Amino acid sequence: MRYVYLTTFFVVVLTVGVLGFRGCTATKPPLEVFPDMDRQGKYRPQAESAFFADGRTDRPLPMGVVARGDLRADVALYQGKGPAGEWVRGIPAAITVDARLLQRGKERYTIYCAPCHGALGDGNGITKSYGMGATPSYHDDRIRIQAEGELFNTITNGKATMLPYADKLEPSDRWAVVAYVRALQRARAGTVADVPASHKAELGIK
Numbered sequence: 001m002r003y004v005y006l007t008t009f010f011v012v013v014l015t016v017g018v019l020g021f022r023g024c025t026a027t028k029p030p031l032e033v034f035p036d037m038d039r040q041g042k043y044r045p046q047a048e049s050a051f052f053a054d055g056r057t058d059r060p061l062p063m064g065v066v067a068r069g070d071l072r073a074d075v076a077l078y079q080g081k082g083p084a085g086e087w088v089r090g091i092p093a094a095i096t097v098d099a100r101l102l103q104r105g106k107e108r109y110t111i112y113c114a115p116c117h118g119a120l121g122d123g124n125g126i127t128k129s130y131g132m133g134a135t136p137s138y139h140d141d142r143i144r145i146q147a148e149g150e151l152f153n154t155i156t157n158g159k160a161t162m163l164p165y166a167d168k169l170e171p172s173d174r175w176a177v178v179a180y181v182r183a184l185q186r187a188r189a190g191t192v193a194d195v196p197a198s199h200k201a202e203l204g205i206k
């Protein structure tokens with residue numbers, strides 16, 4: 001009985017192998033049992049249309065329409081710039097700086113920035129051990145004195161060899177990361193005087 005199965009198996013393999021027309025191109029569409037809505041009447045962008053008088057599928061906007069919601073007119077919030085094009089200092093008023101924002105910033109920072117800039121912001125991320133040594137430390141004076149708007153811009157548009165992160169971080173998340181970078185800088189600049197009295201004992205100081 002086993003041989004019957006084996007013979008059948010080999011005959012099937014041989015038949016499919018020889019008659020399976022591998023590499024052949026068929027001119028007829030494959031047999032479709034369920035078409036799965038593969039073909040449907042629809043307009044593709046910038047295609048021609050016989051329906052509209054001007055022959056375009058793209059419809060022009062009616063006169064006087066105004067974009068609502070994502071106009072992004074607030075340059076400080078969306079570009080980190082002030083009225084004269086200077087970098088804004090501080091986080092724009094539309095963003096509330098609280099523990100929740102910092103928590104969000106920490107989370108996004110850990111995902112998107114820490115691989116290069118390191119968890120402490122000192123430029124010693126994991127990529128350094130793979131040969132990427134040019135990541136600067138946020139604790140350099142040059143970056144410590146940068147305005148928040150400039151940090152925001154670095155995240156939005158990238159800088160030199162650093163790629164932009166605008167596609168991964170919403171503007172509000174970018175500000176959250178800026179706030180967290182500031183927190184990292186503040187923490188690095190901390191002294192014993194910043195330690196609350198109730199925690200001094202843990203550090204062995206009075």
Ligand code: HEC
Nearest residue numbers: 112113115116134135136151154155159160161162165177
């Ligand atoms: C793939 C590695 C990499 C990642 C990820 C990365 N950076 Fe950078 N970053 C760099 C490098 C490299 C530079 C130095 C660019 C240069 O000047 O050549 C830099 C520079 C900077 C600077 C200094 C810009 C200046 O003015 O010199 C800031 C601030 C900064 N990054 C913030 C961030 C933040 C915030 C994130 C996360 C959203 C991030 N980076 C993610 C590699 C990275």
